[in-house]
Amino acid sequence: MxxxxxxxxxxxxxxxxxxxxxxxKVKRMPREVRERQMLDAAVEVFARRGYSAAxxxxxxxxxxxxxxxxxxxLNSKEDLFSACIxxxxxxxxxxxxxxxxxxxxxxxxxxxxxxxxxxxTAEHPAGWAVLSCQARTHGEPFALVVAGLRQQIADxxxxxxxxSVRDAACAAPLDEKEVSGLAHALVxxxxxxxxxxxxxxxxxxxxxxxxxTAATLMNVAWVGLENLVNGRRWAPVRS
Amino acid sequence: MxxxxxxxxxxxxxxxxxxxxxxxKVKRMPREVRERQMLDAAVEVFARRGYSAAxxxxxxxxxxxxxxxxxxxLNSKEDLFSACIxxxxxxxxxxxxxxxxxxxxxxxxxxxxxxxxxxxTAEHPAGWAVLSCQARTHGEPFALVVAGLRQQIADxxxxxxxxSVRDAACAAPLDEKEVSGLAHALVxxxxxxxxxxxxxxxxxxxxxxxxxTAATLMNVAWVGLENLVNGRRWAPVRS
Amino acid sequence: MxxxxxxxxxxxxxxxxxxxxxxxKVKRMPREVRERQMLDAAVEVFARRGYSAAxxxxxxxxxxxxxxxxxxxLNSKEDLFSACIxxxxxxxxxxxxxxxxxxxxxxxxxxxxxxxxxxxTAEHPAGWAVLSCQARTHGEPFALVVAGLRQQIADxxxxxxxxSVRDAACAAPLDEKEVSGLAHALVxxxxxxxxxxxxxxxxxxxxxxxxxTAATLMNVAWVGLENLVNGRRWAPVRS
Amino acid sequence: MxxxxxxxxxxxxxxxxxxxxxxxKVKRMPREVRERQMLDAAVEVFARRGYSAAxxxxxxxxxxxxxxxxxxxLNSKEDLFSACIxxxxxxxxxxxxxxxxxxxxxxxxxxxxxxxxxxxTAEHPAGWAVLSCQARTHGEPFALVVAGLRQQIADxxxxxxxxSVRDAACAAPLDEKEVSGLAHALVxxxxxxxxxxxxxxxxxxxxxxxxxTAATLMNVAWVGLENLVNGRRWAPVRS
DNA sequence: GATGAATGAGAATTCATTCAT
DNA sequence: TATGAATGAATTCTCATTCAT
Numbered sequence: 001m002x003x004x005x006x007x008x009x010x011x012x013x014x015x016x017x018x019x020x021x022x023x024x025k026v027k028r029m030p031r032e033v034r035e036r037q038m039l040d041a042a043v044e045v046f047a048r049r050g051y052s053a054a055x056x057x058x059x060x061x062x063x064x065x066x067x068x069x070x071x072x073x074l075n076s077k078e079d080l081f082s083a084c085i086x087x088x089x090x091x092x093x094x095x096x097x098x099x100x101x102x103x104x105x106x107x108x109x110x111x112x113x114x115x116x117x118x119x120x121t122a123e124h125p126a127g128w129a130v131l132s133c134q135a136r137t138h139g140e141p142f143a144l145v146v147a148g149l150r151q152q153i154a155d156x157x158x159x160x161x162x163x164s165v166r167d168a169a170c171a172a173p174l175d176e177k178e179v180s181g182l183a184h185a186l187v188x189x190x191x192x193x194x195x196x197x198x199x200x201x202x203x204x205x206x207x208x209x210x211x212x213t214a215a216t217l218m219n220v221a222w223v224g225l226e227n228l229v230n231g232r233r234w235a236p237v238r239s
Numbered sequence: 240m241x242x243x244x245x246x247x248x249x250x251x252x253x254x255x256x257x258x259x260x261x262x263x264k265v266k267r268m269p270r271e272v273r274e275r276q277m278l279d280a281a282v283e284v285f286a287r288r289g290y291s292a293a294x295x296x297x298x299x300x301x302x303x304x305x306x307x308x309x310x311x312x313l314n315s316k317e318d319l320f321s322a323c324i325x326x327x328x329x330x331x332x333x334x335x336x337x338x339x340x341x342x343x344x345x346x347x348x349x350x351x352x353x354x355x356x357x358x359x360t361a362e363h364p365a366g367w368a369v370l371s372c373q374a375r376t377h378g379e380p381f382a383l384v385v386a387g388l389r390q391q392i393a394d395x396x397x398x399x400x401x402x403s404v405r406d407a408a409c410a411a412p413l414d415e416k417e418v419s420g421l422a423h424a425l426v427x428x429x430x431x432x433x434x435x436x437x438x439x440x441x442x443x444x445x446x447x448x449x450x451x452t453a454a455t456l457m458n459v460a461w462v463g464l465e466n467l468v469n470g471r472r473w474a475p476v477r478s
Numbered sequence: 479m480x481x482x483x484x485x486x487x488x489x490x491x492x493x494x495x496x497x498x499x500x501x502x503k504v505k506r507m508p509r510e511v512r513e514r515q516m517l518d519a520a521v522e523v524f525a526r527r528g529y530s531a532a533x534x535x536x537x538x539x540x541x542x543x544x545x546x547x548x549x550x551x552l553n554s555k556e557d558l559f560s561a562c563i564x565x566x567x568x569x570x571x572x573x574x575x576x577x578x579x580x581x582x583x584x585x586x587x588x589x590x591x592x593x594x595x596x597x598x599t600a601e602h603p604a605g606w607a608v609l610s611c612q613a614r615t616h617g618e619p620f621a622l623v624v625a626g627l628r629q630q631i632a633d634x635x636x637x638x639x640x641x642s643v644r645d646a647a648c649a650a651p652l653d654e655k656e657v658s659g660l661a662h663a664l665v666x667x668x669x670x671x672x673x674x675x676x677x678x679x680x681x682x683x684x685x686x687x688x689x690x691t692a693a694t695l696m697n698v699a700w701v702g703l704e705n706l707v708n709g710r711r712w713a714p715v716r717s
Numbered sequence: 718m719x720x721x722x723x724x725x726x727x728x729x730x731x732x733x734x735x736x737x738x739x740x741x742k743v744k745r746m747p748r749e750v751r752e753r754q755m756l757d758a759a760v761e762v763f764a765r766r767g768y769s770a771a772x773x774x775x776x777x778x779x780x781x782x783x784x785x786x787x788x789x790x791l792n793s794k795e796d797l798f799s800a801c802i803x804x805x806x807x808x809x810x811x812x813x814x815x816x817x818x819x820x821x822x823x824x825x826x827x828x829x830x831x832x833x834x835x836x837x838t839a840e841h842p843a844g845w846a847v848l849s850c851q852a853r854t855h856g857e858p859f860a861l862v863v864a865g866l867r868q869q870i871a872d873x874x875x876x877x878x879x880x881s882v883r884d885a886a887c888a889a890p891l892d893e894k895e896v897s898g899l900a901h902a903l904v905x906x907x908x909x910x911x912x913x914x915x916x917x918x919x920x921x922x923x924x925x926x927x928x929x930t931a932a933t934l935m936n937v938a939w940v941g942l943e944n945l946v947n948g949r950r951w952a953p954v955r956s
Numbered sequence: 957g958a959t960g961a962a963t964g965a966g967a968a969t970t971c972a973t974t975c976a977t
Numbered sequence: 978t979a980t981g982a983a984t985g986a987a988t989t990c991t992c993a994t995t996c997a998t
Contacts, residue, residue: 670905
């Protein structure tokens with residue numbers, strides 16, 4: 001099982017969206033399953049409306065459960081949001097980490113990580129929206145989780161860049177802070193591209209888009225990095 | 240007038256934050272001034288709380304006006320938000336455009352545009368927060384304005400890249416979609432770097448940070464772009 | 479103006495209970511008036527239903543205002559309850575204190591105080607219910623106010639008893655603790671009698687009942703006190 | 718068996734508070750035992766929170782049973798409350814009646830009854846709280862039970878007083894209503910003194926407090942009563 | 957006998973919005 | 978121009994109560 005398909009694993013798979021209101025008797029199901037449905041619904045609604053505009057009513061309805069049940073299992077709107085963020089962050093991180101399979105060259109690992117990132121965000125647009133937009137704007141506890149995620153990814157990238165540089169036995173070793181900055185730029189670029197890719201091509205399937213997007217980024221960043229490593233820089237007043 | 244100072248122009252400069260609650264009759268002021276105060280307050284509050292969590296009460300209080308007056312001038316919460324977005328988008332766009340002063344080499348123009356972007360967003364964090372986070376998540380009308388802004392910036396960048404390419408008389412012409420993606424990557428990287436730069440070194444004033452940030456970005460992107468233009472690309476299966 | 483009529487002063491006097499829902503336009507009134515109506519309604523409802531069973535909806539409706547207005551003026555259910563208790567406690571205390579007019583013999587002052595107590599509780603059964611039943615059962619803040627009221631009354635009674643004893647130049651001076659116990663017993667008896675009087679004779683007018691009740695109490699307590707002062711006590715094993 | 722120990726009989730003696738949550742299968746127990754546990758828990762919770770604020774959840778948890786079981790045995794919250802009141806009222810009544818053992822002089826019987834009353838309420842504060850505060854404020858059905866209890870006690874006291882009067886072969890026969898009022902005053906004083914005694918000296922065990930309290934009360938009331946019986950009254954305008 | 961799963965109904969509280977002055 | 982007074986319509990959250998097992 002590769003990273004991408006693994007990443008898709010975590011959401012409403014065989015559990016059919018239950019229909020309520022349609023006369024039938026109450027659908028009994030184990031707590032675990034219900035909870036997943038609720039999280040799925042919550043991610044969807046939070047993504048669509050934003051944290052405060054999302055209503056527990058809508059979430060419950062989309063989850064096919066009653067509000068009291070949502071509260072019974074997930075305690076409060078805040079806890080629910082928190083659970084969403086944690087789940088989505090973990091899923092994304094797992095996807096990316098799994099893809100950056102050790103035992104390959106550093107540039108290829110970065111390439112795979114990028115592809116996994118784009119693929120995952122494309123597959124889970126709602127989750128990505130929650131992580132990238134909603135979570136950042138709602139108070140410490142949430143923002144911290146997202147910041148942690150960012151840091152983890154940036155660390156991974158930093159490490160990959162450092163490895164490549166070591167591989168390349170470059171002449172001018174990079175400043176650590178510069179590498180870190182680079183990693184953040186890359187992550188930011190990736191995030192932005194993810195959003196853009198989602199917005200631009202919502203028609204076609206996800207994989208090709210992920211591939212292209214990753215390629216674009218690699219084209220700029222990696223080659224730029226090589227030049228950087230070789231000491232060739234752009235300077236504001238050059239020539 | 241340079242880009243940075245122009246960017247600062249649009250917000251409450253000499254108009255003192257009005258003191259209410261201190262008894263006495265109300266300070267009559269021309270509509271224009273009051274409206275600006277309201278928009279300033281609204282941007283601040285929308286940035287801090289998000290669109291739906293922002294309350295008209297808080298905005299009115301911060302603006303030093305009564306709620307009915309806010310409604311009289313700005314009609315509704317939605318209109319108010321819309322006005323905020325438009326104003327902030329215009330200000331940012333103006334700052335960037337003004338900085339990319341024609342009559343210079345394309346790479347230098349991009350450099351200045353980047354600097355202006357960083358400087359403006361650093362100077363107006365609330366405005367930037369509204370544009371980058373809040374506006375995207377609230378239904379067509381708002382998202383459209385922001386999309387328009389993004390498009391304008393991307394267009395500008397695209398144009399600058401294109402000019403450089405023409406300057407370089409490159410062999411392999413770039414795919415338009417690729418250029419657009421590049422622009423988005425650049426903007427995303429810029430955003431991410433802005434945040435990172437802010438977090439890393441919060442001591443110094445904004446301008447130097449903007450300069451460094453822009454430099455880091457140019458180091459990677461521009462050189463990478465040159466290579467790209469010259470047909471040298473990274474390929475997943477290379478070597 | 480005597481104590482009893484003064485005590486009646488504080489509640490919905492000339493303000494007519496406003497009729498809502500009856501088509502008419504919104505009744506504008508100064509905040510002070512509205513607030514009093516709300517407190518009146520709240521006392522009524524809290525007395526009828528108890529703190530937790532009382533619904534803000536019912537209170538608002540009885541006050542002839544909308545719920546938001548109640549919240550605007552009185553903040554929260556808890557604050558509203560607190561305000562009720564404070565107002566009622568103060569009113570009762572004032573009535574009793576005013577009646578125990580200094581410049582009279584101690585036994586007569588006690589007599590008047592008792593009458594005022596019975597008259598006031600009879601005139602404001604809801605207020606008395608809130609003070610005597612509801613407030614005691616709902617957490618420190620409320621209970622404290624009521625405890626304070628009790629203490630004030632007990633202190634007053636203690637003082638009156640002490641004065642009488644001094645007047646009587648009694649042979650065996652009473653233990654301070656015993657006097658205090660006496661005062662509490664008297665207050666408790668008064669409270670109980672107030673409740674009983676309310677329950678028993680709801681038909682007739684209030685004043686006569688108050689007079690009779692007070693007389694009964696004085697008959698037992700005062701004479702008993704005299705005997706006590708004179709050293710004649712009942713003893714469990716006496717003869 | 719004396720009154721005090723009889724009074725303690727009615728609550729969870731050897732049945733240990735059941736431990737739930739610790740895995741393992743449920744302890745099957747005879748209905749009778751379970752029901753008593755439930756009532757005990759309910760009295761506790763009703764006393765602590767008041768009728769409406771008490772939640773069936775909390776009661777069930779404290780009783781160590783599941784909510785459906787509570788409903789199976791006790792039908793509804795209202796029925797449960799009703800059962801609590803009935804049980805506590807009966808227990809208190811039994812304690813008092815048992816103590817007022819016929820075959821003794823009337824004043825001594827009253828003395829024992831008072832002691833039993835104080836002892837029982839001190840031993841079962843929750844039960845007493847439910848009876849004295851909660852029950853009175855919740856609609857006919859409950860209030861009636863409590864009124865019945867009050868009446869029984871008042872009747873008992875009235876009867877004892879009457880007997881004494883007969884013993885004393887008094888000149889001026891007492892008005893029935895006056896006697897009843899007296900009984901209520903006595904009970905109220907007792908209640909108040911119970912609270913005050915509890916608050917003043919929380920160190921010692923209950924019995925001594927009960928003894929003292931009863932003595933204080935008898936000192937005032939009984940002697941006062943004797944005087945009353947003998948026609949010596951306090952009069953508002955006397956001397 | 958015993959319970960995990962589930963909910964309809966209603967609680968407090970807030971908010972955007974409007975009059976009447 | 979400016980505002981104190983007022984509210985309909987949500988929103989979050991809780992609770993008594995019931996099934997299906």
